Amino acid sequence: MNTELTSLLRAAVGDAHVLTHEDPSADLSAWENDWRKRAQGRALAVVRPGNAKEVAAVVKACAAAGASIVPQGGNTGLVVGSVPDDSGTQVVLSLGRMQAVRAIDAANLTVTVEAGCILQNLQTTVDEAGFLFPLSLAAEGSCTIGGNLATNAGGTQVLRYGNARELCLGLEVVTAQGEIWHGLTGLRKDNTGYDLRDLFIGSEGTLGVITAATLKLYPQPAAQLTAWAAVPSLEAAVSLLGLAHQRLSAGLTGFEVMGQFALSLVNKHFPALRVPLWAESPWCVLLENSDSESETHARGQLESLLETAFEQGIVSDAVVAESLAQANGLWHIRESIPLAQAEEGLNIKHDISIPVSRIPAFCTETDALLQREIPGVRLVNFGHLGDGNLHYNVQAPAEMDARAFLQTEEERVNTLVFDMVARYDGSISAEHGVGSLKAAKLPHYKDPVALSLMRAVKLALDPDNLMNPGRVLTP
Template sequence: MNDLLDRLRRRVGDAHVLTEPADVAAYVVDWTGVHVGRALAVVRPGSTEEVAAVVAACHEAGTTIVPQGGNTGLVGGGVPDASGSQVVLSLGRMRQVREVDPVAGTMTVDAGVVLADVQAVAEQAGRLFPMSLGSEGSCTIGGNLATNAGGTAVLRYGMSRELVLGLEVVLPDGRLWDGLRGLRKDNTGYDLTQLFVGSEGTLGVITGAVLRLFPATPRHATAWVAVRDVASAVSLLALAQQHAGAHLATFEIANRTALELVLAHLPGTSDPLAETSDWYVLVELAGAESEGGLDDALEALLGEAVDAGLASDAAVAGSPAQRSALWALREGISEAQKVESATLKHDVTLPIAGLAEWVAEIGPILQARLPGVRPVTYGHVGDGNLHYNLNAPLVDGHADDAALRSAAVDLSTAIYDAVAAGNGSISAEHGLGRTKAAAGAAYKSDVEVDLMRAVKQAIDPDGLMNPGVLLPPQS
């Protein structure tokens, strides 16, 4: 392996081939702290050409590669296994915005550009890149695309795969595919761009992307709304679509437990409503500077919702600061959960019409398996995606983390079985990674798994790209 390391150093420079434990520590553990691996080295190329050289060298040496973006994933897809034989290929140095074309509505960027920076550059050009995630200050475009990330704007703009027009990808043997064409129409064969989106680094390394930009929406009308249950939230969504149409940008849900964790652990947050409720919805309308009437549309929506018994109260943002305060209640949930206790994360999607029934049925099932377990439920009702997370039960005021860890497999199986029975998916936007690779295959048909393995075999026949992620090893 010394020969490989020497070759990598010649390609990217000594300073960018990390092997000391203190230097690699941040690259071998994921955001949750659950997945901790070991790496032969962490290599930090600074250009597409360097990425290609690194991948080619690893291919010749038969060394497996783990591509890594901002390392904000929740399912272990961007960290190495425990063997100490894998090379972590970090794209963190590749942060160039290559081109912005406001007329065509495109931006071409390196894979390592941070999502928040893409948003800022688009705003400077008078345009909008709509993807918005809680980790947007550190997650990178390459990782977003590799996992087909979602976020709070999916209702209006779609998942990552709807926001990309072209890719640049280094293949497992070191060859480069340049698909940075940015065309809205290209009907000349298989859609290779979409093949790599959501592939979680198992087919190649995304090094660049052409992203779609949209008209800016500087005007917002935002409200935090108390609803009785998930069924009321789903009915409110239909009403919001009638009132706001294309201006409906966000429709998020959170249960009372989620809100209480935020209020308890995140300084500066406060409950905007006088009375408590079991469930809440964050609804936002967005439009161009010239588009008035958003406030009136929101007021009419809320008035009808109260009259129909769908909402009991609402706090409407009257300023940018108040809007930020309402958003903080939603965006702070994941961080607050992590501070509170051990947590078991699930990222499921179901037909919107079946959300209420599913939530009502799964709760008692989980309580029977682990009494006192605390569902922390939030997500994107507008696209059927719930983050149905579980926090440890409280015993004498203290979280029983050991009980949650002991019951984790049983609890997750119950959730996955219920999702499958409801014609849903066990991963809506976080991917499968290492955590859910086996479960993902178990809940797919044999035909689906065979097709996925055939694609993997065709592009990465030696199995060097992120093995054990997305697809479990064949027995």
């Protein structure tokens, strides 16, 4: 136990906001356990600062002591990137107390918010002010803005609004040396040198600590309509996407694809959700039309789109939500797939991106490869077809123990899938990040010049490798 360091940490943030194992009443498990239960670490301390100055003081104390720091938001990540190792020497820097929405600039269409603010709370706050913050994902009730930016989160509306990077205009960051970069600009044009903001977004806490951000807002749409369509193939789903782009243009804000087996798991484990059309079709699509004119106009566009799709044979059946409650129910089915898969047993998750035009061929070839290599393997394929991001997950054969499958087959399955992703000019991480789970894989699939540049950036900004070491880049 480094008593000198913990004394400095207590002085920086107050005794009540430094938790250690020396205190028998302190339970650090919420900060030390990975959300997917893939890893359990042991922290020297969990420190909960209340503002950027306190974060800076914590970072300076840790840097002086040579103690590495693990920044943490909602701890909902999927690549083991926000929990400490088991050495008992790392400091978990939890941003959970920094939750304020500092300001909404209506004329500039921006909001400035602290890193610990839960995404859903931000959505509600700006909605009450008459605006839309379009970042939306399944973990929005617990994930935080800082974590969203640190991983460059995607979600269901990337098709229209882009990833977290595209939604951010400025940052406040504490550097690895404990200095504060005051970069909370709301400017959409600023050509005064390197774009430092984009270095920190997606860096997973390896370069510095994001403490606040200025984000883009949008006017609320006059109407949002959701449709659920059964399609005969992935090729048909891609054709429907093209038709939706043509007919709905910027109004197309969501386009999700879900395989039959993925939906069968929701039907099995959450029958009350009443999954539509899944039993009769190999694939279903969930699409959303956001309209600035009226619900009547939006419904007319959507119905015209579906009529044309029926005529072309790319949709076999469809349901259009008649109310907001029905629309939310359809989206809830989509967002319940990971939960249903967890109920089915441990599994191997992949968060990949492929050019949309090549997704059908990728799935055909990779499905066949996996089923040939592991007879009976079950594929849980779903995701954001509109932006080329699939959650191409692998479930053990029904008769095989899931934990044994994970232990014996994960490395082989990952290599088979990632090699195919590379063949199809894709990425092994679309929106979840690299963390420690994929760090050793990155050198095999990332351009060597790109990796060299990334290492140079890391060395320049964090020369002592104290910021979330072992994540993204291996030593």
